Amino acid sequence: MTQEKSPLLITTGEPAGIGMDIVLLLAIEGKLQDFSRPMIVTADARAMQRRAGELVAAGVLTDTPVWQTIDIADDDFTADGFGADHFVKRVLTQGTDLESDFLLLNIASAAAVVCGQVDIANSAMVAKQLEVAHRLAANKSVAAIVTGPLQKSALIDAGIKLPDGSMFSGHTEFFMQQSHCEKVVMMLANQAMKVALVTTHLALKDIPAAITAANVRQTVQIVVNDMREKFGLAQPRILVCGLNPHAGEGGHLGVEEIEIINPVLQEFIDAGVDITEAMPADTLFTPRHLANCDAVIAMYHDQGLPVLKSHGFGDTINLTLGLPYIRTSVDHGTALDLAGRGGASATSLYQALVMANEMADKS
Incomplete structure (x- = not known):
């Protein structure tokens, strides 16, 4: 030893x-x-x-x-x-x-x-x-x-x-x-991707109420901090899923992206963080986008984790960010x-x- x-x-x-x-x-x-x-x-x-x-x-x-x-x-x-x-x-x-x-x-x-x-x-x-x-x-x-x-x-x-x-x-x-x-962030990772979650084990009906500006802001900040401090990435590239199908389709399928998620993400963009506004999850999780990111932030458990586990269930691990x-x-x-x-x-x-x-x- x-x-x-x-x-x-x-x-x-x-x-x-x-x-x-x-x-x-x-x-x-x-x-x-x-x-x-x-x-x-x-x-x-x-x-x-x-x-x-x-x-x-x-x-x-x-x-x-x-x-x-x-x-x-x-x-x-x-x-x-x-x-x-x-x-x-x-x-x-x-x-x-x-x-x-x-x-x-x-x-x-x-x-x-x-x-x-x-x-x-x-x-x-x-x-x-x-x-x-x-x-x-x-x-x-x-x-x-x-x-x-x-x-x-x-x-x-x-x-x-x-x-x-x-x-x-x-x-x-x-x-x-x-x-x-006050808050930590669950991230799951394998060789294909790293996915962090804004909310974790909630019933689907309870998720929209948990997508608050404070929750999104804390989650993003913890992910940015730990990607820098614990993964050694000076400028991590982060993709963010919207809550609704098609990231709300301009408000026609939900307004959380317009009223809550994107205003918070814009704060980080203005501060120089390499992060997207809310993206449709069904297009975010494609090789073209994943090839150019270090981490994905999903709004809820079954939005991000089924995709991640389908790309490597046996070698997937769990991390707690923010500790x-x-x-x-x-x-x-x-x-x-x-x-x-x-x-x-x-x-x-x-x-x-x-x-x-x-x-x-x-x-």
Whole structure:
């Protein structure tokens, strides 16, 4: 394991799912060594050892990867803990075995982990992984967070709350609230395109009311800032979808473009940003336009993401823009039926690591 750069941290998420499987797959293939960085993985140490054995028995792994287990000390959770001069120095000093594929940060589960069987007793351990990841990323102890899949329903059923006391609703909301951000932006990316969303998981009937000048303005600003700061693009080229068919057809099919979206976009154009006014989505997502852009901003989830996923579902990843650190994620679920049995693909995790590494190098 190299120690040339700051580590990447992978959270394995729901222990009954494939989070550990896909880390082990990349490890045995030697792909975790591709990034010239130490790799820190959060998981229950006993569960990881058991999962590796199950995958070997199933013929998925030819051997058990090599890792070093690091236990969290009580003082790692003090006010001075999780700092580069404390936690990571200790971890990387202990993790000196260059033959190791990764460092396993042991976060113990409350109950025994059984492949494919979610136990809400282990939901607190899943939440602890996210807390640890946030702390390490917030103080620059790790270069980026790469999140594996979690079972949102299990955390809800276990009564796990977001920092503001509301129902747990996902990685994105957790990291946003922990970082005290007013807004973050979901972006999905693959080799074909990057698509950011003004609104995310809303019913179609609720989307027009959410397309406000403030929401559009914040979204565009976050995309511009992160394309510059985290992707290293001094002048990112951005295409923007209209809300309505044909971008409103001059007001005949809707007035949101005229009254809300384009006035905001004109502000950015006047400020020198390379961004379009609202374009019809059915023509924006064509090779001619995509060849000359760095990112697309879509107004809602199913306007942009079906097109993106049709161009590379297996290698698509999720990014959260607007955080004070880099966070990428796999774009698939826990696949409980595949855990410990084979059939899981590590492609999305690998691409999430590639993106996190590239962003870390440029930021």
